[in-house]
Amino acid sequence: MKPRTRSRVTGILGRVYLGAILLFLYAPILVMAAMSFNASEFYQLPFTFSTEWYERVWRNDLILNAAARSVWIAVVVTVVATVLGTAASVALWRYDFRGKRALQVLLFPPIAIPWLITGTAMLIFFFGVGIGRGTPAVIIGHVALALPYVIVVVTARLATFDRTLEEAARSLGARPWMVTRAVMLPWIAPGVIAGALFAFAVSFDQFVISYFLSEPGDSTLPVLIYTAIRKGFTPEINAISTIIIAVSMVVMLIAARFTKFGGER
Amino acid sequence: MAGGIARTDRLRAIALLSPAYLWLTVAVFLPLSAMAFFSIITDVPFGDTEWHVTGENYTAFLESPTYARLLLKSVLLGVKVTALCVLIGFPCAWVLAKMIKGRAREALFLMVILPFWSNSLVRIFSWAIVLRGNGVLDKTLSAIWPWPVKLNLLFTESAIVIGLVHSYLPYVILTAYLALQAIDDSLIEAARSLGAKWWTILWRIVLPLSAPGLIAGAVLVFVPVVGSFMEPRILGGRLGTYYGTVIEDQFVAVFNWPLGAALSFILLAVVLAILALASPVLRKART
Incomplete structure (x- = not known):
């Protein structure tokens, strides 16, 4: 491979890696946030939107x-x-x-x-x-x-x-x-x-x-x-x-x- | 006259410094000393309880193999988590420091550091939701994997390791990033x-130059992991008995404070030994 194409390949690989790290860091938080809007008490899928849990927090x-x-x-x-x-x-x-x-x-x-x-x-x-x-x-x-x-x-x-x-x-x-x-x-x-x-x-x-x-x-x-x-x-x-x-x-x-x-x- | 100025200066310095340092003394240094005292008595010296000086709390540690085994288990957990953080975090810091430029780098760096400054308990809890059997990870993998999978990682050691790596990875990325940024590109x-070849550059130039930052990051991960108790409790369930959870129990469940103090103090000794070993490197990392 020519040096330039190689550096482009490593550049892409590096960005993919960084993206994977960010996914690892944020995915669980986003899942939790999504589940807080899920109607099911036991995190059952499929997802049904509900603000019930926020209302309960408000009354607790x-x-x-x-x-x-x-x-x-x-x-x-x-x-x-x-x-x-x-x-x-x-x-x-x-x-x-x-x-x-x-x-x-x-x-x-x-x-x-x-x-x-x-x-x-x-x-x-x-x-x-x-x-x-x-x-x-x-x-x-x-x-x-x-x-x-x-x-x-x-x-x-x-x-x-x-x-x-x-x-x-x-x-x-x-x-x-x-x-x-x-x-x-x-x-x-x-x-x-x-x-x-x-x-x-x-x-x-x-x-x-x-x-x-x-x-x-x-x-x-x-x-x-x-x-x-x-x-x-x-x-x-x-x-x-x-x-x-x-x-x-x-x-x-x-x-x-x-x-x-x-x-x- | 000059002496007079120096004197008012000294008074000003004392007036400015003493509130902060008195506070630290009352809230941190005196308590640590009190714990040293507590660790060598038989019972809490409040009220009418009978107490005397003893070495029992420390011999308890030596006589029962349980405590030493748990301390070893916690140290091994620390080693595992630290190694993973360094292996995962170093390349990430490299990408940030050397491959991405300008405003994008600043924004991405902030994104990596941000979770670290949010609530650690809540982040551990969020992994409990992801890792449970029939949970999100299980469902996602079943959907993309052609063969049936049954994945229930919650209440395993892997869950504890994943949660801890998630908690402390930003530390290593931060310190490694700062060290890598200081390396002159023209050298490479x-x-x-x-x-x-790239491995020669990595081994002979990049690693030696960034070692202080990496070691600082490793110490910053290792020390709190050895003393962790909340993470094993939430992600480990019944398996999650570690040295930290035993100390927690002495204070909130069993109420054997002197034994808890002795166990805490042994942990402190381990921690201080590690910090002392790393201190020449840490000092270099700061300058």
Whole structure:
């Protein structure tokens, strides 16, 4: 074969392969979404369109309460993690001091240690100090998981900030807080927004930590789904799962508008 | 005067950093220490319970072969899933990084990464729907395959592996993609014009240069898979007893927290050993 035809063949093969991977990644999600509109309770084919399961979700107070709890926990986590994380990123970027490397390394345990270990450790500790199980415990845990993501994303954005801008503002007589607010924050805003969306996604999708920390009957949506799956499939779970996937994908698509995901260099 | 400025700077740095790091201390580092303590006592020290320091929880691990066997089973599951993720993900990252250009690449890359940021529990659940007997996969294969098939993968080890690969494949694609993108195309071009065959280029240039990224991806897959419990529960059914599910049971069903803490701590030791082994490579991958 001539080199050109060969490269065309590999080009086609490569695209077919990529298509197969995307099929593998999306097919089960699409099947689930389709089944949530199927009238049969036991996923029987042929397919008959029905919105019954969505109507049932709408009437199911248990699911609605869990959904509301998941959303407001995620909102609280987003606010706290974004504020604390941005403050820490600014300090890590602006100041040079001994132990800075160590502080950066300390961000990895919450990401790298399996959640099963972190979650059970939190359960033990929170019981020991009297926080116990429940929504406050879940929030404390989620913020700790979201913080490293916020710091990493905001720090990456700060790296593109021109320090001379800050010096210029300062030499024109701006107070440090003024410099931060009027010069730096507008520049890093896309990074902060992306970090906030990551924090929301981490909390909203978090299952393992919530599972160990939430009180029975007072659980978040993923915990409720897990319990329902283990008791036996119910088609309402299909419907609410489809909604969850849609919500988190939309959140991440918006986040992608603000960050490059390392995709472009 | 200079010292004074440095002092206010230091105060500012502390003021900005301490909330975040105090939070991490209370929510992650103190709990991990508390677990170390819990793993060496006989009973939970809440209320009036009698408790004393003991090594029983660790000897329990050594005396009963069950725990060690399950840990091995979980480690093997991790090896299997990691190997599959690397074998499937690396070519995919190559196609994305070297064969597709411009806006299409950005969009496709986003599509590959997107599922990773959606709910993992729900994605595992969606495989339960696909893989069940008489389910979608079974029906589709029967329709296109000329011979009758009876395919019920749900509640088998294959189902667990498929679900986990689906969960963690984007990790490997992401890290391999970043590593491959950093390789200069002219290097490959030069090797090709000097007459190198594709496997020589792969073996002598591409793999050595992208190894740090690949290993980082592999570690990021292996560690959570060894500690997985939700995936085996949902896709493995009665077969799905792994090290992670045993730990889960100690905390939510059997309520033997000290034993659970000891088992968790042994898992943590395994994880830390792996991270330490990989850390020189991981450090290289970040720079």
